[in-house]
Amino acid sequence: MSFSDKTGANSLTIAGARDALRKREISAVDLTMACLTAMDAGDGLNAFVFKTPEIALEQARAADARLAAGEAPSLCGIPLGIKDLFCTRGVPSQAASNILRGFRPEYESTVTTKLFGDGAVMLGKLNMDEFAMGSSNETSCYGNVVNPWRRQGSNVSLTPGGSSGGSAAAVAADLCLGATGTDTGGSIRQPAAFAGITGIKPTYGRVSRWGIVAFASSLDQAGPMTKSVRDAAIFLAAMAGHDPKDSTSADLPVPDFEAALTGDIRGKVIGIPKEYRMDGMPAEIEALWQSGIAMMRDAGATIRDISLPHTKYALPAYYVIAPAEASSNLARYDGVKYGHRAKLAQSDGITEMYEKTRAEGFGPEVQRRVMIGTYVLSAGFYDAYYNRARKVRALIKRDFETVFADGVDAILTPATPSAAFGLGEMASADPVEMYLNDVFTVTVNLAGLPGIAVPVGLDGQGLPLGLQLIGRPWDEGNLLNHAHVLERAAGFVAKPEKWW
Amino acid sequence: MSIDIDTARKVAHLARIRVEEAALPALAEQLSGILTFMEQLNEVDVTGIEPMVSVTPMRLARRADVVTDGNIQPQVLKNAPQAREGFFAVPKVVE
16 A cells, blocks of 8 residues: 555554554654544544544654654554543543533543553543443433444445444444443444444453543443554553552453464354344344354354343343442432532532533433442342342353363354344333343443454345344453454455445 | 333432433333333232342451551542542532
């Protein structure tokens, strides 16, 4: 590829850009300019909610100096989008919520500190579901993100999924080279699948949660959303690592994930869980899964039918545990320390201040989850709901431990129960119907495992579909290698046709 | 278990979220729907199972009991909706 014409550099992968930057075929400033232009032209997607071009160009100039000096880490000069859930110093960080309107952190999250330390370039903050609570990016205070993909012959706006919907749309539309996401029940993997990109949720504890607005602390993990599995390996290595500021961060060395991409999975055992064959699952999802199984078999892996008997109970357990933790974490939004405070009447006391502030600041889905969490933690119900859900969670984790102990190396499942659906299509649905989007992904969070979504094919309407691979804890290297094999066999190269 | 209007009102107050009286019936119905979904957990035999505390078996790390931060009052107060004389300011709490 020649870069005499700098336009189009925004469509590079991270790996491709890294090599071009190191060979000085392109400068970090030119690459950043290409992304800034694409970002401005992509306003119709509503992916970026706050743009930081000045910061980006300053970082790009610094990256060029490092590249010229020949000491540049992989992400040096790579333009990224940052999910609004990450606190970035001096830059609005609202978790797409009105309750954090005006909040500009005085500190930098550990993940963004590491990325910027490696020389990465921040283009801006990315849209998401409010407090990461949603599967369609329709709960954001900034409005919906629009998926760059459309059904063939249709101009209906589709959801990019959620909660990392802005990240998925921005990467799929080449507004940036990669983006950070976070995943509490599927919020990296579901939007990645809906947008035809790769997204990995690492093992719980692999990436520091410090400075990331908390949703459900025992489930939240950050991870990269990228155009390829190799990019995911490069990006994850830069995000990962022990952080004393996060007490659940694991004090383990970070392996060279990119070096793990050997493309050889001969003799590995791939588990196919029968419980993931859901009633009413679209035939196209089943066919995609079968083709993925054939790809792994052709690559020399052994396919084994397995059982994860408590799968069915993962969603109800999740929707007890996650709201319980959220109700506790979101207690801090009280109109005192930061963000929004309601206008008060003369006679209003502190309780009215809390109640009015939180009613105005939180959207309906966040309010619902905080109240459900409050209810399941309240006296008299704690054992019946919360403790029972934590016991079921232990059983779900044991299901996985059993199959891994029996020699399974990775588990292959669909990533989502459907392709991207229309924005507003679920508006009249019961909240529980929206929760079903996470049916294949949520088990992985409950068990703390790494999981990756890889685009594998298109459905009959031309929309991307993904498969999910689940790995052993702390074994992201092998998981990425399996994903690399699947990606190569699937040969997914489709891009959304540009309409924005 | 279904949530009636009184319970919905109580939960909203415990959560410190103002919900208008007119909105309580719809809220009670939605919360009930979600709780019904959770009732599936009652099918699971959890005899002898300990509730999960941490997904990764680990001892929480301890650190030396020393001051690692501080003297940043302006930064702490920077984002406060109302700050006065070095404090967060709130409506009168004690009559």
